[in-house]
Amino acid sequence: MKRILAVLLVLSIIFAFSACSGKENGEETTTVENGFEVAQSTSAEATSANGEASSEAESEAISETAESTTAAAEKMPETMEEVIAKYKEVMDQAKQKDKPGFTRLDYQELLSDPENRVIGSGEGLINAALTLAGNFMKTKKEAEKKPTIGKKGGDMEALPLRGTTHGCLLNGTKGVRSAKCEKLNNGYYKITIVLEAEKNPEPTAPGTDVAPSITGSVCSPISKAEIDADLATGLFKDITYSLTYHDCETVLIYNPENNHIYSQEQTNRVTIKGAGTIGFVTLDIQKQELINHVVIKDLKY
Numbered sequence: 001m002k003r004i005l006a007v008l009l010v011l012s013i014i015f016a017f018s019a020c021s022g023k024e025n026g027e028e029t030t031t032v033e034n035g036f037e038v039a040q041s042t043s044a045e046a047t048s049a050n051g052e053a054s055s056e057a058e059s060e061a062i063s064e065t066a067e068s069t070t071a072a073a074e075k076m077p078e079t080m081e082e083v084i085a086k087y088k089e090v091m092d093q094a095k096q097k098d099k100p101g102f103t104r105l106d107y108q109e110l111l112s113d114p115e116n117r118v119i120g121s122g123e124g125l126i127n128a129a130l131t132l133a134g135n136f137m138k139t140k141k142e143a144e145k146k147p148t149i150g151k152k153g154g155d156m157e158a159l160p161l162r163g164t165t166h167g168c169l170l171n172g173t174k175g176v177r178s179a180k181c182e183k184l185n186n187g188y189y190k191i192t193i194v195l196e197a198e199k200n201p202e203p204t205a206p207g208t209d210v211a212p213s214i215t216g217s218v219c220s221p222i223s224k225a226e227i228d229a230d231l232a233t234g235l236f237k238d239i240t241y242s243l244t245y246h247d248c249e250t251v252l253i254y255n256p257e258n259n260h261i262y263s264q265e266q267t268n269r270v271t272i273k274g275a276g277t278i279g280f281v282t283l284d285i286q287k288q289e290l291i292n293h294v295v296i297k298d299l300k301y
Contacts, residue, residue: 075256076181076189083179084170087191087252090259091167094299095159098260101152101300102159107143109291110134120275120284130288140293152300160250160266160294162220163206175214188262190253193218197246200224215245219266219294241274241285264296 077086094100110130111117119126150158161167170176177194184190201213203220211217222243231239247269253262272288 076183077191078181080173080176080179083181083191084168084173084176084193086181087179087193087250088166088168088170090191090252090254090261091160093167093259094261095156095167096165098301099153099156100150100261101154101298102150102296103298104148104150104158105140105143105293105295105297106138106148107140107293108137109293110137111289111291116287116289118285118287120286122281122283125281126283126285159296160219160264161204161211161217163204164209166209169204169209169211169217170214171217184253187256188253189256190251192252193250195245195248197244199242199244201243201245215248215268218250219248219268221245221268222270239274239276241272241276244271244273245269246271260301261296261299263299264294266292266294268292268294 077083110133112130117130148158150156156165157163159167161169173179175196175198177196179191179193182190182192195215195218198213198215201215201221202225203213203216203223204211213221215221224243245268248267250264250266252264254260255262268291270290270292272290273285275282275284277283
């Protein structure tokens with residue numbers, strides 16, 4: 001019985017660490033961005049360099065009106081290098097200079113459908129462990145009830161990234177699949193960055209300015225090193241596992257007039273694989289998909 005409970009505990013530890021996108025025809029649409037309704041257009045008129053002002057109805061999608069000017073239009077980054085540089089600039093300004101107040105939501109999804117959960121052996125025990133692991137996680141509704149509140153002028157630790165005063169530690173385009181900037185109807189800009197897949201990325205260590213991984217330079221992945229330390233109990237044999245981050249996306253909406261952030265959302269998808277033996281029981285998780293969500297909203301400058 002103790003060994004079974006130990007298995008449940010270890011598998012729970014792995015998952016408990018997790019707790020720490022319109023039309024293309026040019027028509028105007030309304031989409032939900034990070035919990036807010038934002039009027040958006042992909043038409044040539046909305047993204048042209050002449051910087052024509054958006055209509056009053058479109059501007060009312062957010063509380064702070066952003067006037068679209070020629071100067072602002074000229075600032076919009078186009079290349080991957082320019083988009084990444086602007087993202088870093090906006091995030092660094094928020095963390096190091098502006099220090100706004102904000103609300104942060106953290107919640108997770110542990111997918112259980114056959115495509116996203118594939119168990120090779122020990123199905124009953126593993127399913128029980130995964131059910132237990134779910135107790136450590138928050139739903140979106142739960143996160144909204146008990147959000148993390150960052151005070152204006154505070155240490156900004158909860159404004160990604162954690163562990164550093166920088167908002168982004170990417171160095172060039174290495175490890176970045178795509179980076180684009182779009183102009184919204186209200187005059188704000190939306191930056192979307194998607195990273196390449198990375199196996200066992202480590203987060204940025206506290207007090208450092210160099211990320212040990214590409215994923216860790218944009219968000220705060222689960223630390224395999226920390227999990228390994230908790231697994232070093234000698235109760236298990238041949239325990240192997242991996243955490244592969246893939247299709248990780250960060251979406252930043254900001255005011256190009258002053259670089260003030262309107263909202264930010266990070267969606268980190270993780271493929272977990274693991275195997276090991278306890279007693280005469282062989283455990284084999286061939287695939288388990290986990291999605292971590294981080295939403296930053298209600299910024300107060």
